[in-house]
Amino acid sequence: IKNTYDYVIVGGGTAGLTVGDRLSESGKYSVLVIEYGYLEPEGQRPGTLYNITSAPISGLNNKTFPVVVGCVVGGSSAVNGMVFQRGTAKDYDIWKELGDGSLRDSWNWVGMLRYFKKAIQLTPPKPETAAFGLRHDAQYWGRNFSTNHTIFATFGNVISPKIYPFYEAAKKVPGINVSPDAGSGQPGLQYYQTSTNPYTGERSYSRTGHWDGLNRANYDLLTATRVNKIIFDRNRAAGVQVYPRGERDKKTVIRARKEVILAAGAIHTPQILQLSGIGPADLLRRAGIPVKVDLPGVGYNFQDHTFIPAVSFSWSTSPPIPLHLNISVVNDGLGRTSLGLSIGLPVISPSSFNRIASRYESQDPAAYLPKGTHKTIIRGYHKQQQIYAREMRAKGFSFLRATFSGDPSFVPIVIHPVSRGTVLIDPATGSDVEVEPIVDYRAASNPIDVDVAVEEVKFLRRFLTGGELSGYNATEVVPGPGYESDEALASWVRANTIPSVYHPVGTAAKMPREWGGVVGDDLLVYGVRGLSVVDASIMPTIVAATTSMTVYAIAEKVSDDLDFLTLNYLIKVRAGASS
Numbered sequence: 220i221k222n223t224y225d226y227v228i229v230g231g232g233t234a235g236l237t238v239g240d241r242l243s244e245s246g247k248y249s250v251l252v253i254e255y256g257y258l259e260p261e262g263q264r265p266g267t268l269y270n271i272t273s274a275p276i277s278g279l280n281n282k283t284f285p286v287v288v289g290c291v292v293g294g295s296s297a298v299n300g301m302v303f304q305r306g307t308a309k310d311y312d313i314w315k316e317l318g319d320g321s322l323r324d325s326w327n328w329v330g331m332l333r334y335f336k337k338a339i340q341l342t343p344p345k346p347e348t349a350a351f352g353l354r355h356d357a358q359y360w361g362r363n364f365s366t367n368h369t370i371f372a373t374f375g376n377v378i379s380p381k382i383y384p385f386y387e388a389a390k391k392v393p394g395i396n397v398s399p400d401a402g403s404g405q406p407g408l409q410y411y412q413t414s415t416n417p418y419t420g421e422r423s424y425s426r427t428g429h430w431d432g433l434n435r436a437n438y439d440l441l442t443a444t445r446v447n448k449i450i451f452d453r454n455r456a457a458g459v460q461v462y463p464r465g466e467r468d469k470k471t472v473i474r475a476r477k478e479v480i481l482a483a484g485a486i487h488t489p490q491i492l493q494l495s496g497i498g499p500a501d502l503l504r505r506a507g508i509p510v511k512v513d514l515p516g517v518g519y520n521f522q523d524h525t526f527i528p529a530v531s532f533s534w535s536t537s538p539p540i541p542l543h544l545n546i547s548v549v550n551d552g553l554g555r556t557s558l559g560l561s562i563g564l565p566v567i568s569p570s571s572f573n574r575i576a577s578r579y580e581s582q583d584p585a586a587y588l589p590k591g592t593h594k595t596i597i598r599g600y601h602k603q604q605q606i607y608a609r610e611m612r613a614k615g616f617s618f619l620r621a622t623f624s625g626d627p628s629f630v631p632i633v634i635h636p637v638s639r640g641t642v643l644i645d646p647a648t649g650s651d652v653e654v655e656p657i658v659d660y661r662a663a664s665n666p667i668d669v670d671v672a673v674e675e676v677k678f679l680r681r682f683l684t685g686g687e688l689s690g691y692n693a694t695e696v697v698p699g700p701g702y703e704s705d706e707a708l709a710s711w712v713r714a715n716t717i718p719s720v721y722h723p724v725g726t727a728a729k730m731p732r733e734w735g736g737v738v739g740d741d742l743l744v745y746g747v748r749g750l751s752v753v754d755a756s757i758m759p760t761i762v763a764a765t766t767s768m769t770v771y772a773i774a775e776k777v778s779d780d781l782d783f784l785t786l787n788y789l790i791k792v793r794a795g796a797s798s
């Protein structure tokens with residue numbers, strides 16, 4: 220490990236190793252990735268996690284919940300559920316509306332699709348899966364099997380025939396289409412992949428795709444090392460202060476010639492920024508941290524998907540499995556391919572979507588944000604509110620995601636919550652990086668999220684007991700009798716919602732500074748030079764999907780942009796934009 224590198228990347232997780240690989244592959248730059256977790260021995264990868272408990276959530280009856288993030292080389296991609304999805308096209312088009320347009324206007328679906336293709340290599344479905352109605356279109360995917368150094372999205376050929384009756388029934392619900400491909404950006408019914416290596420059947424993640432076996436002299440990984448804070452030369456990020464895990468009195472500095480890149484994830488990136496004096500000035504002063512940049516949005520705009528663990532029924536007669544699915548499938552060892560549903564609010568609730576959209580639209584944008592929220596953040600949230608209210612009336616923007624297990628039981632996910640939380644250091648513990656930040660999901664702080672969840676439960680009731688499935692006389696088990704009125708369902712939702720699907724995003728949002736943003740379209744942190752953020756924190760709004768595939772695409776995009784930006788004139792643009 221040297222004293223100085225061109226790029227120093229903080230966090231060897233999903234984004235960090237992807238960016239590290241890309242920036243080092245040409246040989247032009249030296250790159251160091253610093254990771255607090257260990258490099259687990261090959262073949263033995265017990266997922267190690269941080270030990271964090273959330274703040275009590277008043278919208279969920281004051282309960283606390285574990286905050287689950289990976290602490291290991293590979294970060295959360297090493298411990299995640301391997302469900303590999305991307306959001307709808309609108310998710311990314313909205314990022315353009317919420318951006319500053321400075322960087323080739325590329326933060327939209329078309330711009331991101333290019334990087335989804337670069338980031339992910341598809342293992343196409345086997346012919347036998349066609350019997351299940353699996354649709355797939357290669358135009359949404361990259362395929363380059365010349366290298367093992369990639370991330371794989373793989374279809375396994377095992378599909379439960381029990382899900383087919385749900386597929387047939389859902390197709391007939393007005394407004395539900397079969398997506399042409401799970402990666403097409405169109406909501407609807409879709410079979411989706413897992414992040415599985417098609418050759419080994421093992422997890423494909425940032426370590427296997429972007430570290431193992433690369434052995435480049437210009438690409439180093441320092442493990443079991445904590446970044447304490449960023450070091451500045453006047454207004455430029457010049458390096459980081461680090462210490463070996465468990466030995467905090469052995470602090471040293473590693474310098475960055477070009478840039479310090481934060482990839483510590485949506486929980487720790489805002490923590491490191493705040494500990495380095497970049498954040499809400501009043502918070503930093505209370506913590507005794509000298510203010511480098513008063514950037515109120517750091518740690519605000521926090522989002523995660525929420526879910527209800529079960530809405531379940533029992534059949535009086537199970538739907539029959541069609542004869543054409545009585546095929547014998549030899550398990551290809553590549554996992555199970557699942558069927559998911561992604562639908563907009565007009566489909567979830569044809570009778571209430573307009574009322575919910577109007578109620579949301581007419582809210583005072585500050586009403587459900589934390590007390591004392593800075594006016595720039597309120598302005599940015601107001602913009603998000605206008606966009607979401609518009610999209611609540613559209614079919615292409617999903618508000619519900621669920622997976623069909625084959626049994627009449629569902630885990631409905633509120634996929635576009637409108638509540639916003641915070642990740643802030645505790646002023647009482649000042650500048651101690653070992654003390655985890657206060658993670659306040661604030662789930663269901665905005666009652667609109669409860670309204671949407673109630674409509675989701677009602678949708679599932681209608682789907683199971685009416686329409687195509689009505690002949691099987693389903694009886695509701697959970698929530699069960701006694702939850703007829705919206706009020707009763709709302710209190711049931713508050714008692715049963717889990718605030719996180721482990722998809723934290725948004726805490727260093729890519730939005731204009733006057734809207735409470737932390738980074739611009741170039742992902743540079745406002746107010747300083749030579750410092751960027753490349754992880755899940757930059758998403759201004761959460762996507763209607765599991766999040767890792769989007770993080771890989773962001774990381775690929777920023778690596779391209781960074782390389783491009785080393786051209787002189789763009790260096791000037793970056794310097795100008797961030798001063």
Ligand SMILES: Cc1cc2nc3c(=O)[nH]c(=O)nc-3n(C[C@H](O)[C@H](O)[C@H](O)COP(=O)(O)OP(=O)(O)OC[C@H]3O[C@@H](n4cnc5c(N)ncnc54)[C@H](O)[C@@H]3O)c2cc1C
Pocket residue numbers: 229230231232233234235253254255256287288289290291292293294295296298299300301302303304444445446447482483484485487488491652720721722723754755756765766767768770
């Ligand atoms: C249990 C779980 C299940 C999930 N399931 C799915 C799923 O099925 N599908 C899906 O697509 N997504 C899933 N996700 C979410 C997805 O994995 C994340 O959104 C994504 O991996 C985040 O990438 P990131 O680069 O932002 O952060 P991470 O991958 O978390 O990387 C951050 C890294 O920074 C390191 N770090 C933090 N602070 C410091 C410091 N001070 N010094 C040095 N290093 C530091 C961390 O140890 C970590 O390795 C899941 C996540 C979890 C935790």
